[in-house]
Amino acid sequence: MSKPVRSPGGFPVVGIIGGGQLARMCAGPAAELGLTLSVLAEAADASAALVIPSAPVGQHTDLEAVLALAEHCDVVTFDHEHVPADILAALVATGVPVHPRPEALVFAQDKIAMRERLTALDVPCPAWAVARTPAEVEAFGAEVGWPIIAKTPRGGYDGKGVLVAGSAGDLTQWLAHEGTAETGLLLEERVPFVRELAALVARSPSGQAAAWPIVETVQTDGICTEVLAPAPALTGGEAAAATHIALRIAGALDVTGVLAVELFELADGRVVVNELAMRPHNSGHWSMDGAVTGQFEQHLRAVLDLPLGDPSPHERWTVMANVLGGEDEELYSSYRHVMARDPGAKVHLYGKGVRPGRKIGHVNVSGDDLASLRERAGHAAAYIQGKVRE
Amino acid sequence: MSKPVRSPGGFPVVGIIGGGQLARMCAGPAAELGLTLSVLAEAADASAALVIPSAPVGQHTDLEAVLALAEHCDVVTFDHEHVPADILAALVATGVPVHPRPEALVFAQDKIAMRERLTALDVPCPAWAVARTPAEVEAFGAEVGWPIIAKTPRGGYDGKGVLVAGSAGDLTQWLAHEGTAETGLLLEERVPFVRELAALVARSPSGQAAAWPIVETVQTDGICTEVLAPAPALTGGEAAAATHIALRIAGALDVTGVLAVELFELADGRVVVNELAMRPHNSGHWSMDGAVTGQFEQHLRAVLDLPLGDPSPHERWTVMANVLGGEDEELYSSYRHVMARDPGAKVHLYGKGVRPGRKIGHVNVSGDDLASLRERAGHAAAYIQGKVRE
Structure with missing residues (x-):
């Protein structure tokens, strides 16, 4: 069954985009609270799809699948941060509440946007810069001291998309990468944390x-x-x-x-x-x-x-x-x-x-x-x- | 989907006969433990069917439905005690482990069998007797003092199937009931509990x-x-x-x-x-x-x-x-x-x-x-x- 069956008594349906373990671990609390979940799952045997009755199979990049999910939901939320901006915009346009809202979510999706915003808020951050060229990398390294941390602005998790660079040469491949040429690489000082x-x-x-x-x-x-x-x-x-x-x-x-x-x-x-x-x-x-x-x-x-x-x-x-x-x-x-x-x-x-x-x-x-x-x-x-x- | 999808890694499927709230409340722990449930539910919107993906609809009195459930399970257990003895016997005959086993379950199904067994074990019970006639009721009441408690041996719950009787006359209808004529009514002293x-x-x-x-x-x-x-x-x-x-x-x-x-x-x-x-x-x-x-x-x-x-x-x-x-x-x-x-x-x-x-x-x-x-x-x-x- 992919369409959620609503509990009687006026209880809502929460849609979750992504069928990983974070969606799965909502299943117990939802059952206890009398709430219904509907998960857009990457596959029929995705982690969350194994335990949630309403788990239509579809990708978070597939507009039609995302809108079909939203149609049966009172609110939509996420298992991960990877839903593209155009899909989020179309989702919001349906009128179904989306939480977190795209205007907030972007700061978890885009590490450069996050650093800009937190810096504007005076929230303590490591020293950081955006670099598109080896010269910009060299300048930042000279300023904060080597090695530095380089991050792809989008799509990283669990250490993926993060590199410790001892010189600009370590980042040659990343700088040449198509996506990075557009957005730039995020560089951060290597914080001497305890x-x-x-x-x-x-x-x-x-x-x-x-x-x-x-x-x-x-x-x-x-x-x-x-x-x-x-x-x-x-x-x-x-x-x-x-x-x-x-x-x-x-x-x-x-x-x-x-x-x-x-x-x-x-x-x-x-x-x-x-x-x-x-x-x-x-x-x-x-x-x-x-x-x-x-x-x-x-x-x-x-x-x-x-x-x-x-x-x-x-x-x-x-x-x-x-x-x-x-x-x-x-x-x-x-x-x-x-x-x-x-x-x-x-x-x-x-x-x-x-x-x-x-x-x-x-x-x-x-x-x-x-x-x-x-x-x-x-x-x-x-x-x-x-x-x-x- | 009614057939359970097994988690990888060698994890079993637990079948539950009955789709009430007790089956439902297994859903959270099962999801946490990586176990799969399959529930034989009275209806598609039964309490447990709302939160468990594998919830074939069928009655606990329907042999075919019960056997079909067991086919996909590593063990079968229960949401309630109402599965008839012949169905339980057929279930056990499939070779799938059933817990509690029918030999134990009968003492939760049949209050007369329970009283006989507990008394044989010297477990403290109220004074009790089985009565089929008003004369037997009168004799028990005279012995333990009125009022007495009368119980239908099978099928009671939440106060149903229990009557406080001030005289044998209060039990005329129950004694005349077809089922009771066969098994007798369970009579118990009214325990002066605190x-x-x-x-x-x-x-x-x-x-x-x-x-x-x-x-x-x-x-x-x-x-x-x-x-x-x-x-x-x-x-x-x-x-x-x-x-x-x-x-x-x-x-x-x-x-x-x-x-x-x-x-x-x-x-x-x-x-x-x-x-x-x-x-x-x-x-x-x-x-x-x-x-x-x-x-x-x-x-x-x-x-x-x-x-x-x-x-x-x-x-x-x-x-x-x-x-x-x-x-x-x-x-x-x-x-x-x-x-x-x-x-x-x-x-x-x-x-x-x-x-x-x-x-x-x-x-x-x-x-x-x-x-x-x-x-x-x-x-x-x-x-x-x-x-x-x-």
Whole structure:
């Protein structure tokens, strides 16, 4: 069935463009809240299509498919930020509310637009510039010091579209790339950060906002592998400053839904903004088990302009570890082992086929002893991945 | 789509006979765990069919429909206890594991069989007898004192099939009923209980068992309206004794999946068994938000013979209030109001049409102050129901 069946009682249908794990993880909260989802899924066996009855197959770049989805929905939101501007414009023109709105979403789609806007707002960012030529790269490197960070303005994720450049020569290919010739490359100073943090907030069309605690994110090879909630050893003032930045961005950019602000923490405790995402985010997966209101429930409430739920954690610490694909395609027996070893581990799997390095699930554990939680979450994730066998 | 699409990685499909809210509330945990569900639903708009992609429409009394469901499943379990014995036998004959097994399930289906078995096990029960004639009723009433409780052995729920009889004359119609003539009526003494409790446990085919804390259940007109978890003012010894009864029943009857034991607490702190249910149960809805492992996740783990999850509560108290259908068919605006009034309320709605007195949802709230939690949960439920408007 592709057309959604509405629940009686006046409950709305939320359309989601994209059938990845972020759409999938909305399924539980939607079922609990009595809401109906309809997902435009890349394939019949996409992660979200496996668990959501209304999952028409179509691409986010296919205008007809996007408009057909919207026809049965009371609001449309996104699993990812890749819907092109012309499709977004046509979607908005149907009159169905779209959250986040294209005017906000562009700042999560286009890293140059994001840097321009945040700089105009006086939000702390790394030093940055746009370069189209080797000479411009050389000038920026000479100014901020080598190596520098180069980013393609659009389409990057999980470390893709990001390069550490030791000289302009490292960027020859990227500069010559057709798309880049038009937009330019985003160059950023390599921030001497001591760790990475993330600020996750939700904001509704009415302007209500709610913030989860600031978390620490641990990356391996450019992919988030572990999240500590809340971030350890952060002072109240530092946490408030980071939260303030996220709420200020959400308000100034008129973001609707969940907004994730990835931050670099400097040695002096100040933070600068690394990236923005306008959707539920890997840094918020801990909230599914560790907070009164998880990010997927909150995103649904926000895009429907329902009052937001309490984002408070209900344990002192929650640690999330991502499960990445390993060598072994069979997961069920290692998953069984993890459940036996750790009855308190909350195992989440996305129904995705295994490819090395692909995010296929995560594990949350909550409690009082952070070191033990990190060991437990890390072990469970590594075991399912096939990296440890004891 | 009615045939389930299996997740890659070796993950099983769990079939559920019956598409009510208990099947529906398995959807979130199944999606999180990477499991696939297939539900035999009474109608295309049954509660569970609204949120589970594989939901063939058919009746639990239709052999062909039941066997067709089992064909695509690795295990079959139940939303209710009403599947007839001959269908269960044919289901078992297919070789697909069925949990709970018919040999255990009969004690939740047939209250006379239950009383016989529990009495043989020396599990505390009310005084009881089977009566086919007014004379037998008179004799029992004279022995235990009037009024007595009469129950139809099969098919009762939520106070249906239960009558308080002040004399044999009150049971004339029931005794004359065709079914009863064969089986007899179950008569029980009216236990002078001080309150009702419930013991909820899960047990896997391997024999692993896990018990949630003993809860207090509050009934109104024979329907559970409120659950306090854990039961207040219960001593450690009393709680252990009640838990022991449930674990003993689960083991002795070889129950697989979740078992709920409804209990009467007497003035001296002892308990006697009122009813058994072999499935997730209203008395366990609090665990969806209040325990590390909720009853729907645990039921899935149990019937798949996966290691069981930690049933510990993660807050001091959780209160559940049932939302019953009121006069108003429109629910969405009152639900919005409840969310605004209480950001910490976890609202669960089942996608069911409103009929007065029908269970259409529940609200969980967790925290430290029991009196305040009872007020919050009760107000939220009453507001959605339309019973209060301030």
